[in-house]
Every structure is written in C-alpha cells, then in structure tokens.
Amino acid sequence: MTTGEHTPGLMSGLLGTARRDLLLVWKRPGDVLNPLFFFAMVGTLFPLAIGPSVEQLEFAGPGVVWVAALLAMLLSLNSLFVGDFEDGSLEQLLLSPQPLVLLALGKTIAHWLTSGLPLVIMSPILAITFRMPADTILILMATLALGTISLSLLGSVGAALTVGLHRGTALLSLLTLPLSMPVLIFGARTVSLAAVGDVYSMGIFALAAYAVGALSLAPFATAAALRISNE
Amino acid sequence: MEKLAMGDYGTYVWSCFVLTFVIVILNEWRARRRHKAQYRDIEVRIKAVEERH
Amino acid sequence: MWTWFHKLASPPHFYNLSRLLIPWLAVPGYLLIAYGAYAGLFLAPPDYQQGDAFRIIYVHVPSAYLSMMAYMIMAVAGGIGLIWRMKLAHAVAASAAPIGASFTFLALATGSIWGRPMWGTWWEWGDPRLMSELILLFLYFGYMALRGAIDDTAKADKASAVLALVGAVNVPIIHFSVEWWSSLHQGPTLVREGGPAMDPGMLYPLLAMIFGFTLVFGAMLLRRIRTEVLHRERRTRWVKELVLAPGGSI
Numbered sequence: 001m002t003t004g005e006h007t008p009g010l011m012s013g014l015l016g017t018a019r020r021d022l023l024l025v026w027k028r029p030g031d032v033l034n035p036l037f038f039f040a041m042v043g044t045l046f047p048l049a050i051g052p053s054v055e056q057l058e059f060a061g062p063g064v065v066w067v068a069a070l071l072a073m074l075l076s077l078n079s080l081f082v083g084d085f086e087d088g089s090l091e092q093l094l095l096s097p098q099p100l101v102l103l104a105l106g107k108t109i110a111h112w113l114t115s116g117l118p119l120v121i122m123s124p125i126l127a128i129t130f131r132m133p134a135d136t137i138l139i140l141m142a143t144l145a146l147g148t149i150s151l152s153l154l155g156s157v158g159a160a161l162t163v164g165l166h167r168g169t170a171l172l173s174l175l176t177l178p179l180s181m182p183v184l185i186f187g188a189r190t191v192s193l194a195a196v197g198d199v200y201s202m203g204i205f206a207l208a209a210y211a212v213g214a215l216s217l218a219p220f221a222t223a224a225a226l227r228i229s230n231e
Numbered sequence: 232m233e234k235l236a237m238g239d240y241g242t243y244v245w246s247c248f249v250l251t252f253v254i255v256i257l258n259e260w261r262a263r264r265r266h267k268a269q270y271r272d273i274e275v276r277i278k279a280v281e282e283r284h
Numbered sequence: 285m286w287t288w289f290h291k292l293a294s295p296p297h298f299y300n301l302s303r304l305l306i307p308w309l310a311v312p313g314y315l316l317i318a319y320g321a322y323a324g325l326f327l328a329p330p331d332y333q334q335g336d337a338f339r340i341i342y343v344h345v346p347s348a349y350l351s352m353m354a355y356m357i358m359a360v361a362g363g364i365g366l367i368w369r370m371k372l373a374h375a376v377a378a379s380a381a382p383i384g385a386s387f388t389f390l391a392l393a394t395g396s397i398w399g400r401p402m403w404g405t406w407w408e409w410g411d412p413r414l415m416s417e418l419i420l421l422f423l424y425f426g427y428m429a430l431r432g433a434i435d436d437t438a439k440a441d442k443a444s445a446v447l448a449l450v451g452a453v454n455v456p457i458i459h460f461s462v463e464w465w466s467s468l469h470q471g472p473t474l475v476r477e478g479g480p481a482m483d484p485g486m487l488y489p490l491l492a493m494i495f496g497f498t499l500v501f502g503a504m505l506l507r508r509i510r511t512e513v514l515h516r517e518r519r520t521r522w523v524k525e526l527v528l529a530p531g532g533s534i
Binding site for chain 3: 154157161162165166167168171174175177178179181182185186189193202206210217221224225228229231
Binding site: 238239241246248250254255262266269274 | 336347393507528
C-alpha cells in the first residue's frame, strides 16, 4: 500500500485480522478438523454410555448434538489467542492504531468461520445417526448457527482473560461453561420442541437476540480483557 | 418435644437451621482470624524493621 | 457530599470508619435473626400444604437473596474499580466473593434438604431456582479461580472485574432461560411465587430474617474488606503508623 493514497478505514483492521486467521487455518487444516473429530467422538460417547436403544437416542438426539457442539467449540476456543500470544503477534495487535474492539471482532469472526460454521455443516451427519427427521435437522442447524456465533463471541472473552495463564485451558472451560448454559438451553430444547411438533419460535428468537447482544457487547469485553492480560 | 419434632419434618428443618448457623459462624470466625493474622503479620514485620533503627 | 465520598474511598479513612460501623450492623442484624428464627420456628402457623417443612424458607430465602446480592456487589464494585480505578472498590469485590459463594452453597443445601420431604429426592433438576443457584455457584467458582490464577493483584482485580461484569449481564438471561426450561416440563417448585399472600404471622419473621441477614452480611463484608485493605496497603505509611500507634487497635 503506497503511502498517502488513502488512510486505512476501520473495516480494514477487522477484515485484515479475519483474513490473516483464515489464512493461518488454511495452512493448518488440522485446526478445523480436530474440533470436528472431537464433535463426532463426543457424539459417539453418548450411545456408548447410554446404550443403543433407538427410542432413547431419538429422544436424546438434540441434546447430545448440542452438548457435543458446545464442547467442540470450547476446545477450539483454547487456541483463539494463544498462538498469537506465543509468537508475539498479540502484542502487535495491541499496539495497532486500529481499535482493538474491531480487531478482536475480526478474530472472533474468523474463529466462527473455522469452528462454528463447520460444526453447523457437519451436524446433520451426527443428527441422522440419532434418527432425527429432516425438518428437525434444519431447525438444529439454525439453532447451531446462532448458538455457535454466540459461543464464539462469549468464548472470546474467556479466551482473552485466560491467555497466557498457567492451566489456562481448564480455566477457560470453567469460566465459559456457566455462561454458555442459556445458549445450550435455548438451542437444544428448541430442537426437542420442534422434534415433537411443538411451537419452537420462542427459542429461535431468544437465540437470535442473544447472538445480537453478544455481537454488540462481547468484543468490548474481549478487547478490555486482552489489554488486561497483556499488561 | 413435639414442637421440636415438627411432624416428620423436624430433622429437615433443624438441619437447615443448624447448617445455616454453622456457615454463618464459620464465616465470622474465619474473617476475624484472618484479620488478626494479617494484622500480626504486618505488626511483626514493621516492628522488626523499627528495631533495627 | 462529594468530598465525603472521596474521603470514604481513601483506604485509611475507610479502615477507621468501618471499624465503628461493624457493630452497628452486626448487633441489630443478629437480633433480627434471633427473632426471625424463633418466630419462624415456633410462632408462625404451619403451612396448610407443606406443614412444618415450609419453615426452611426462613433460612433458604435469605441465603438465596444474599447470594444474588453479593454477586451484584461484586460486579458493581469491580466495574467501579475498573472504570474509576478505585483501589478500594476492587477490595470490596474480592471480599464479597467468598461470602457470596458461602450463601450460594447454603441456598443450594437448604433447597436440596427442603426438596427431600417435598419431592422425595435430594435434587430436582426441574426446579428453576435451584438450577439458577447452581449456575451462580459455578460463576462464583470461575471468579475465584480466575483471581487465584493471576499472581499480580492489580491484574487479577481487573480481569475478575471484567468477568464479573460479563457474568452480571448474563445472570438475568440465565434466570430467564432456566425458567423457560423448567416450564417446558411441568414440575414442582419450592417457593410459591406470587401465590396467595402470606399470613402476617409467616411473613414478619421472614422479613426479619431477610433484613437481619442483610445487616449481618454487611458486617461480614466490612470485616473482610478491612482485612483485604490491610493486606493491600501493608507497605504504606498509614498502615505503619496504625500498627506502631500505642494501644494500637486492630
């Protein structure tokens, strides 16, 4: 970029960090695949533990898929800021003239694209094994889409607070799980309601509202947390 | 005695009240002890420094 | 008024003032609790539905209420410390956490014990209030774990303040989601909310317990803040003078 041609706008910081993270993941596809494998494995744990009775699994399906997705998201959140922390790029982000809020948002968007979205796409495969009918699966994907967005945003705060801490991974889960419980409740229960033909719109609205709220508030908390963690 | 028994619920009610009592007293006690310990700790260190002068 | 507030925010002034204040909170508090407990246990008429078991309300409700209040104090104090950089505010937040966690545990324990004769089980997943208290306990654990994981006090203060604020924003959402969740499966609940008005003989002891516990909580909190302040300010001159003063009082 030649100097004097145009000053970088606010969006460039956001898009720049998002692009960078996406490129990094492109080079290491394992970062996307590992949480997906984890998702599949956690999903497998339940039938192993509860038994293969079709009735039970059908009933538990939405909950199991949702819990597996939540845990897979937690797993992927661990690496949101740690890589940058370790190679010094986090410090660069903090020194950037661009508002940290937007940079944090950019990273979170990239995180969702590489962790949340793949889960949404892969969820039908797991759902089918639990005998979920097609229209229910659509609802499942909708709830997971909204829910994982919220989880990425919410989780970024925890990730920022625990980056660089001893045993930060365990702490991240401890901090993020209680806060994720409403998302889990609305996500999984909505799908259950849809599965039996009940009205489920309430849950979708709640998830959407939560996602919007998280989108507007979480980046500020994440930015503040990043500054605090790196003093 | 009947008052204390409270129908069959006596054990439950009394255990709740006793538990509450214990937790409150424990909190008070530990708070006081910590405070005294903290004070003594500081006192010892400061007086030791003073003595050297 | 503003100078008074500024004075209050100064650790030495707070330290001295709180010492005078504590008995004024503790004594009336314990007296109210004594009355409330006695009246609640022996004077209040038995509930027509729950019999004498309802008496657990006299310790359960104050605990639950305090568990919430302590969290809010923790979050607000953290916010004040974060935004206005008041050292004392962070000390308040740090002090409120263990007390809040104790009362949360107490609310859960008394709720569980209450549930045993009422529902036949020690734990009813469907009860929204118990679930909310459980999640609140997890929030407290997270807060204390974060504080414990960060060595530098100032950094720990700020990080936990951010966490407490995020938690505080989520608490109403958690309540709402848990209420909805439990309403999907019509289950029994412990405390009749907005039910038929309580008989005064039942209500007054409850109010006494709530006020009494709040005052006692205030006294406990002040005591812990004093210890916290003493620790944080241990290298300052005012603490040195305090300790060296003849007839030095704790």
